[in-house]
Amino acid sequence: MLASPSKECPDPLDWSGLFDRLQKSQTLAAIVLCAWHIGLYVARTLVEQQLNDRAQVPTAWGTCSVCGHRLHSKGFAARQMLTLVGQVHWRRRVGRCPQGCRGSQSIPFDTALGIDAYQQTSVELVRLGCLLAVFVPFELATWLLSQLSGLHVSDDSLWQWVQHYGQQAMGQWTQEVERWQHGHAPPRESLSDEVAAMPLLIAADGVTVPLRPQSGTPRGKTRWREVKVALLARLSHRLNRNGKSVTRLQQRRLVAVLGDLESLKPRLQLEAVRQGIETAPHVVWLSDGARGFWRLFDTCFAHMATGILDFYHAAAHLWQAAEAYHDGNPARTPQMWFERLRHQLRHGYVHRILDELHWLIRSPNTAASTKPILQRVHNYFKTHQAHVQYRLFKHQGLPIGSGMVESACKWLIQQRFKGVGMRWSEPGLNHLLALRVAWVNQRFDALFAQHSLALPCISPNR
Numbered sequence: 001m002l003a004s005p006s007k008e009c010p011d012p013l014d015w016s017g018l019f020d021r022l023q024k025s026q027t028l029a030a031i032v033l034c035a036w037h038i039g040l041y042v043a044r045t046l047v048e049q050q051l052n053d054r055a056q057v058p059t060a061w062g063t064c065s066v067c068g069h070r071l072h073s074k075g076f077a078a079r080q081m082l083t084l085v086g087q088v089h090w091r092r093r094v095g096r097c098p099q100g101c102r103g104s105q106s107i108p109f110d111t112a113l114g115i116d117a118y119q120q121t122s123v124e125l126v127r128l129g130c131l132l133a134v135f136v137p138f139e140l141a142t143w144l145l146s147q148l149s150g151l152h153v154s155d156d157s158l159w160q161w162v163q164h165y166g167q168q169a170m171g172q173w174t175q176e177v178e179r180w181q182h183g184h185a186p187p188r189e190s191l192s193d194e195v196a197a198m199p200l201l202i203a204a205d206g207v208t209v210p211l212r213p214q215s216g217t218p219r220g221k222t223r224w225r226e227v228k229v230a231l232l233a234r235l236s237h238r239l240n241r242n243g244k245s246v247t248r249l250q251q252r253r254l255v256a257v258l259g260d261l262e263s264l265k266p267r268l269q270l271e272a273v274r275q276g277i278e279t280a281p282h283v284v285w286l287s288d289g290a291r292g293f294w295r296l297f298d299t300c301f302a303h304m305a306t307g308i309l310d311f312y313h314a315a316a317h318l319w320q321a322a323e324a325y326h327d328g329n330p331a332r333t334p335q336m337w338f339e340r341l342r343h344q345l346r347h348g349y350v351h352r353i354l355d356e357l358h359w360l361i362r363s364p365n366t367a368a369s370t371k372p373i374l375q376r377v378h379n380y381f382k383t384h385q386a387h388v389q390y391r392l393f394k395h396q397g398l399p400i401g402s403g404m405v406e407s408a409c410k411w412l413i414q415q416r417f418k419g420v421g422m423r424w425s426e427p428g429l430n431h432l433l434a435l436r437v438a439w440v441n442q443r444f445d446a447l448f449a450q451h452s453l454a455l456p457c458i459s460p461n462r
């Protein structure tokens with residue numbers, strides 16, 4: 001093929017120019033890049049050849065959807081598309097109704113190729129662009145795409161791709177939730193026996209994102225809204241270098257929703273089913289003190305899960321009590337009292353904390369202004385008594401800090417949506433978030449095609 005390239009290339013001048021450059025290239029890098037460039041020409045030529053050859057095969061025409069007449073060929077028409085190997089051109093037959101019915105135009109060859117009427121970019125390229133946009137801002141993503149592929153795509157096109165596929169991902173979720181609510185069990189993700197025997201952790205947190213006050217205009221004050229994020233993972237343990245057991249998350253999945261807990265709830269429940277909540281040997285819920293999350297726990301998971309209140313948030317409540325309470329005793333500064341209480345909390349003596357707070361609330365020596373604070377903290381621990389049994393949790397090998405979900409939030413939201421000067425429209429944020437979540441959950445590629453669109457390993461050495 002390379003021996004007679006000029007026969008296959010539409011522009012022989014390009015070929016000879018390229019081969020000339022190849023000959024004259026000095027450094028290894030220059031030779032490689034030039035050969036790569038030639039490779040792209042070859043690839044494009046192969047694609048165009050395939051398309052034009054296949055388009056010659058006689059077309060089986062269907063019938064007009066309006067009047068039922070068999071469609072007639074109106075001859076060949078040109079089509080072009082931007083692909084990973086550059087702009088490709090081909091000609092294929094277009095059919096129409098002999099009666100001239102409107103909307104009867106049919107192009108079976110395009111359908112066979114899996115392309116839409118107005119599509120301008122091939123899906124393997126769109127996927128790459130969306131993949132970059134999942135991690136970096138749009139302008140940077142288009143620049144990286146041009147560095148990687150040599151193709152120039154506008155920020156606007158990339159943005160449109162993300163909107164299109166993000167919307168598709170959201171539509172799929174809605175459909176899955178509806179199907180599930182109508183009694184169709186979602187397909188469970190396949191887990192190895194080893195992973196299936198691990199406890200399932202569900203943790204939730206919220207993080208705010210900056211939105212534009214109105215769509216279509218960057219003016220006005222930023223609106224901050226919360227994205228609710230839930231993490232689902234299997235817990236495993238591993239000994240670190242010091243012989244200490246550390247928790248590791250396996251099969252990590254995230255659910256994220258810009259909106260209230262009511263919109264998170266069905267998606268989280270659905271994901272829990274997909275992650276095998278019904279057969280997990282132990283289910284653990286972990287979150288901070290935010291009331292909404294505990295209501296969600298009560299309605300959805302309390303009957304089957306151990307609830308754990310994040311230790312650091314619980315300790316922060318103890319500090320509120322310690323800081324408010326001053327009895328002037330130099331042997332009991334707020335710091336000293338707090339440390340004692342925290343120690344008791346960590347080692348499972350919450351009943352002693354409750355007794356002490358109760359006693360102080362009734363004591364005539366406690367300042368009247370302090371009592372409401374102590375009462376509030378007392379109520380808090382009374383409510384969460386079952387969720388602060390940290391000695392037991394540690395004994396069971398369960399985590400007591402929600403750091404894992406906090407770092408997931410940071411990664412999922414903070415890193416991409418809270419860059420300097422970033423402000424989002426609601427659909428814009430939702431669509432990109434959908435792609436980012438799909439990527440984390442290893443469901444990104446399925447949005448684009450039934451088969452893998454990742455570049456094959458191209459080294460001839462493999």
Ligand SMILES: [Zn+2]
Pocket residue numbers: 064065066067068069097098099100101104
């Ligand atoms: Zn017709």
